[in-house]
Amino acid sequence: MRIIKNFIIILFSLIILSCGSQHSNNFTAKEIYSSENLIITQISENSFIHTSFKQTNDFGNVPCNGLIVKNGNETIVFDTPTNDKSSEELIQWINKTLHSKINAIIPTHFHDDSLGGLLAFHNHHIPSYSYSKTIELARENNFVTPQNSFNNALVLKIGNETVTAKFFGEGHTKDNTVGYFPSENILFGGCLLKELEAGKGYLGDANVSTWSTTVENVKKEYPNVKIVVPGHGEYGDQKLLTYTINLFKVH
Template identity: 80%
Template structure:
């Protein structure tokens, strides 16, 4: 084999390896990595994990409720608590032991118990909480555990050396529903503002249905590069969840 042939082989091999590496980065295969009777954790990207706990309801049965864990180096930020303190203690322990990470912040995205029902467990571990100012007002009015730190429009939190954003865009499921965004991986945690594909309208007791579509339009405009969208209940997906929710509440 002559020198030129060898060089061509080396270049081809390098290109194949680079292609495999790029492919594996771009096509992360989601996997369930923890499951108990009260908590499920699913890894959906290199640095993001959905935590799912359960809430027993009269109208909708035993409802699975999603939150999001964002990790960088040995730090995490958590969006929404599990539905109660016991499941939250389980989640905190799992993050500390299995992700070998310190929880920098817990961010409840609205005042219902599928978002802050386990907040006391985080406070007992001295984990700071951050919420939109209206969430704090509504938690206080309803005698729920109150988040410690408020933001008026948005807050940027550091996880490792990456930014994580929590932002309020307007009313929808509630008067206070914020969303979370991880720009490094273009992952949006929509919480109960966003619906899984084919979902119904769900609980509307605290909703502003006439504002809902417009609020989601603003989210869509703010994050045009979104790749993964996690709703408060049900299966995650992509930007189609934004479009589906907009259509569901259009003209209400």
């Protein structure tokens, strides 16, 4: 009887441990590529964070995240690395290591940590898609401009699955959109979402008064989200949405 009781306790403990992983995800994340300019971390069976770096005056050398999602031998990338050199490295890695075609690149806002390496994708004839306001702001700031626009939401096919990009309101910028990969319930929040314990960051193009409401809209749209990837820092789960909402709440 005691042996059975001990077995039940051990089994229960293992279940608790398996449910309590840092990212609320049974997949064990692992860094699978690293160079001076680019780090790639696999966070689920078919999703990878690409991290490149941007030297800033106020915040030092900042790591900047984007997301690669895969189905079959096709991928879609959210946000470019910060420059063309890092983007070229990413494109080669996807082609040669994942043996995948890149169907699209989707910059989620007009800053260079989102579209700074766009020319490299265009040079490989990879189509780019952005919210119409992103194209307008990129053009105003003399940046390389995404080729295809959408008004509120975009749905693209990837293998047998789809991905979406959608505008929910202003926050970090007037044009910030988020990406969603429904088959794995992964949300790429870009710079609209903050990692846990992060500060408010760069606010030069922000609408601080609407930021919380925008993220609340995102949270309502994706109640089943399991993994949330911010533009900078550690990924996590729905707690990042709640943290960002509270960080910018107008009291």
